[in-house]
Amino acid sequence: MTPFGLCDRCRHQRLVTSGRGSTFSMCERGLQDPDWPKYPPMPVLRCPRFAPRQEPD
Template identity: 55%
Template sequence: MTPKSPSEGREELQRAALGGLCGACAHARLVRSSRGSRFVRCAHPDTPKYPGLPVVRCAAFAGTP
């Protein structure tokens, strides 16, 4: 399996976040289970690790660089 470019990874994250803020946030990470499910994980220490999507408001939101 070839590694994805950062832009391909960000696009996949945006699709997984279903249009919410997480898809454009620098703290969001895409996690894949061994069965192929995808989850959006927040790496910010003050927020839930796996927020209910779509997130429409978040005090920790940081746009991607």
């Protein structure tokens, strides 16, 4: 699997797999905020909208 940097630990990340089998990291914040990229350049090292994933209990 490709490392996507900070996104790999963020609750806003959704992994999208193309019909050809490539995997992309989509930021769901981009669906709500038109000024935020849905597919930011990888790897993301810093992000002001980073939110850690909730670990299952």
